[in-house]
Amino acid sequence: MTLDFAPVWGGLPELLKGTVVTIEVTAAAFLLSAVLGLLVGIIRLNPARRVLYGIASAYVAFIRGTPLLVQLFLLFFGLPQFGILLPAWLCGVIGLGIYSGSYVSEVVRGAIQSIDRGQMEAARSLGMSYREAMWEVVLPQAFRRMLPPLGNETIALIKNSALVSLLTIDDVMREGQRIISTSFRALEVYIAVALIYFVLTNAATWILRQIEKRMTVERG
């Protein structure tokens, strides 16, 4: 058996185009998951607000407890039954974002709860509202503790994004499959696709590591 990478080289422009789509989908989903995760994480700090807490907890339980692929198909094939027809890329972004957001919310909640209670008390005793104290005092400290687990979450998000190829989104995975369908060189093409994901995940890790470093230096 010989390896023939010619189809990979020939299909490189398509693969790169797909890579850009993967980055776009992942970046958009990351933003959604960050906003969602922050909101849900903060809501889940306080069981006293029963309705909100209940909704947030149900969200985390349902999303973490079911396969991402099923969730994506629910959005893409399920919603049209209600006459809601979202473009494929939007289904991908929303599906990934909602999925990742449930994990991010736990990261956020854990980081906030790890900040000493005295910080919130000191801020409140100075007259800050809960929101001001959270924003000015607790979250900046919690953010630093979120970074390492957030790195994990980002890596998972990038890899999970391969599933959106099943929603007809032309990401790097789907472009690869398209090349295979004409060249029948599955091994070589999947090696190339794997390498691209490898580069993407490590680039993301590196960026987060730099942010982490900078925040540590700042504090002397």
Add this chain to the structure above:
Amino acid sequence: MIEIRNVYKSFGSTEVLKDVSLTVQPSRTTVVIGPSGSGKSTLLRCCNCLETADRGEIRINHRTIIADGKPLPDKELNALRAETGMVFQSFNLFPHMTTVENVMRAPVVVRGMAKAEARELAMGLLRKVGLDDKADMYPSTLSGGQKQRAAIARALAMKPKVMLFDEPTSALDPELVGEVLQVMKTLAEEGMTMMVVTHEMGFAREVADTVVVMADGRIVESGSPEQIFTNPTQERTRGFLRALVDGHLAGARPQPAADDPLDALPGNH
């Protein structure tokens, strides 16, 4: 200034405050002493609603802040807390801000003060507590005594009408206690209304206008320092002071017991 009337507080099934009534006069220093677990910190924390008193009423500056378990609405409570400075045993400085930022942040956020003005205010207060040279350092680089002085400056930045001190020197190395007490003493002399929970009997004796002794969630006795330290009327007070002296002596080299153990109490620090 602070009027506490028939306050009760429980944590679960543990009653920590039982029918506590106490008045702190304006421009006076009231020191609360007593064995650990006597409820003195909880009482102090009820005075700015960091803890919610279950029953009774607390008034600050003639305003009811909590009555029968119902505190003021959030907005008014925030405004009231802004005028009630609090200093914690564990400092609780904000580690992600420099010392001067710690002091100026609340005036900017809560009062909407311009940054330049807030910085000027903060620098003045840091000078007052002897920390102007540490303004741009992060709290992690300060000593315990410096941290607590910075925390006092931070509370003062809101121009509080009352200051609450929750065992401000208990987390400090012994040689750093004096610098913090000195700042507090200066404040008291300037006419600040202060309520201080502490184990520093020297400070209580020297600075307090009123000493309140608590035990088991009740106020056992209160009066002038002379009265409490030289002529306590309650057995609980005597017992507590004696235990303090014994603890003090146990740590020192052996020496003949004084005729009256209370004579060994530090009169000055």
